Amino acid sequence: MHRRRLVIVMGAVVALLSLLFLAAACGGDDDGNADPTATEPAAEDPVATEPADEPGPTEPADEPPATETSVDVSLSEFAVEPSVESVPAGTVTFNVSSDGAIFHNFRVIKTDLAPDALPVDDATFMADEAQVDVVGRGADQLDPGDTEEVTVDLEAGSYVLICNVPTHYGVGMTVAFTAE
Numbered sequence: 001m002h003r004r005r006l007v008i009v010m011g012a013v014v015a016l017l018s019l020l021f022l023a024a025a026c027g028g029d030d031d032g033n034a035d036p037t038a039t040e041p042a043a044e045d046p047v048a049t050e051p052a053d054e055p056g057p058t059e060p061a062d063e064p065p066a067t068e069t070s071v072d073v074s075l076s077e078f079a080v081e082p083s084v085e086s087v088p089a090g091t092v093t094f095n096v097s098s099d100g101a102i103f104h105n106f107r108v109i110k111t112d113l114a115p116d117a118l119p120v121d122d123a124t125f126m127a128d129e130a131q132v133d134v135v136g137r138g139a140d141q142l143d144p145g146d147t148e149e150v151t152v153d154l155e156a157g158s159y160v161l162i163c164n165v166p167t168h169y170g171v172g173m174t175v176a177f178t179a180e
């Protein structure tokens with residue numbers, strides 16, 4: 001009694017398994033091309049969303065995210081005048097306007113030197129850009145009335161903003177600037 005029933009059950013299981021195997025084998029071949037593309041995005045989705053969720057709550061609490069700051073800069077005879085003298089470290093866009101009667105230009109130099117202590121090339125009467133770390137520069141000639149945007153990633157530190165048209169640096173077109 002028991003043995004016969006067991007044989008019947010075993011037979012049914014074997015039949016069911018072979019049916020499943022056949023179905024899997026047939027389906028696998030037919031959908032062989034479609035299946036991987038259908039399943040891969042599903043596998044990637046949790047990976048893509050989880051990391052995005054995790055840093056969100058923690059980053060703003062610990063440290064402010066990268067900032068973007070705009071600074072207006074006026075160039076004239078003979079001064080470089082930024083609207084602020086200090087910004088948060090991050091991306092800084094200098095909106096430079098040439099407000100004088102002659103052309104000027106704009107350079108951002110990372111240095112611990114005083115604004116009037118940059119090395120000067122005796123032949124050109126320009127600050128020697130080869131001896132300093134020029135991290136941002138506009139056009140060589142910004143004509144009167146012209147404007148330009150100079151965008152620079154500033155790490156925390158001391159900077160000097162200058163005009164480096166020959167002789168202009170030496171007569172006062174330089175100012176200290178700080179990223180904190």
Ligand SMILES: [Cu+2]
Nearest residue numbers: 104163165168
């Ligand atoms: Cu100038």
